[in-house]
Amino acid sequence: MSGGRNILAWSLQVLLALVFLAAGGAKLAGAPMMVQIFDQIGLGQGFRIVSGLVEVVGAVALLVPGLAAIAAIWLGITMVGAVLAHILVLPTPVAPALVLLGLAALLAWMRRGQVTTLLARIR
Secondary structure (H helix, E strand, O other): OOHHHHHHHHHHHHHHHHHHHHHHHHHHHOOHHHHHHHHHHOOOHHHHHHHHHHHHHHHHHHOOOOOHHHHHHHHHHHHHHHHHHHHHOOOOOOHHHHHHHHHHHHHHHHOHHHHHHHHHHHO
16 A cells, blocks of 8 residues: 555544544443433443444554454444434434445455455464
8 A cells, every 4th residue: 555545544544443432432431412312223221332332442443553444344334233223213314424434434445455464364
């Protein structure tokens, strides 16, 4: 990956890590807005905790060299769930979840070589 693309990828990793750390931290801390959202979703507050853990672990993994692609895929899948929740249940705009899904997908594509390397190590 060229120097400019690598800087762009790292910038995106840091940005996404900050966003998901904040969102996951708010879920884990039981921020009133997050409690209310998960009440509306109807899957219970345990799901809020699991979602928070998924986001915090993903955020940290974004900053671990060699794991950014896997973390981006992990968080992208999470955002697919968020998009569905916004479309099917929540009365809030879906756009932020779609943007995060798109950015996670972009990062996964930019760091796709990491997936190949990781799979080779597993074999």
